[in-house]
Amino acid sequence: MADAADVVIVASAFGTDAVRTGGHLKWAQASRQAGAAGFEVRRELFADETDATPHNLRVLGRQIAELGLWSVFSTPASLYTAQGKLDADALRLSIEEAIALGARFVKLQLGGFAADANAAVIADHLRCAELRLVVENGQLAKGGSLAQFTGLFDALAREGHGGLLGMTFDIGNWAWRDVAPLDAAAPLAAHVEYIHCKTVVGEGARRFPAAPAADDAQFAAVLDRLPRHVPRGIEFPFDTSRVETDAAHYVAWLAAA
Structure with a gap:
């Protein structure tokens, strides 16, 4: 049997209002009880901008670490x-805030990357940072196209900084760009360092994240194509009537999938 993968619970899986009302620590505790290895802090879910001060981030980071979890710092900012x-x-x-939290990864959106990566400047910012920078495929045209991501990693290599940063491969977000996730996985797998796991229900503008079905062959095929050793994040909503049970079930399932 393959080694179990680290599973991260993304704060938003517990619900936007629940996180803003209860705070990240409450849901980090729930993640630990569910058996997760890590917890993704979402900057946009802070109840107040003061939550993002260095002091408050350090306090939250220590509390998460004391639970035995490592953290991801996710920001809606674009690279x-x-x-x-x-x-x-x-x-x-973003790096300063992630360092204050003590995060293992800092995750940004890609944004409007076109041709030049400006890799030397990124490398300078990361020089003393003990974390990994990852960019995520988003739902918008800018920052969500397959060509942008292949172009980015080609540009980094061309500029002499291959491996400078990695990718958060969001399986569900490709649906917003009408890209089959398996088609994206093939050219990007070598750069993937973190996976956001979800499927999508609905059509057009009314698409919503959902939990993958246990017999979803396409989802399983995408996971098989991506690196086995990288952490997998739960980014689909839990059933509010059974949050604890749902969380524990999906952590165990995704670790072994």
């Missing part, structure tokens, strides 16, 4: 502006 330029200010702030 590149809509015009395709590196957003060095957003990168700097």
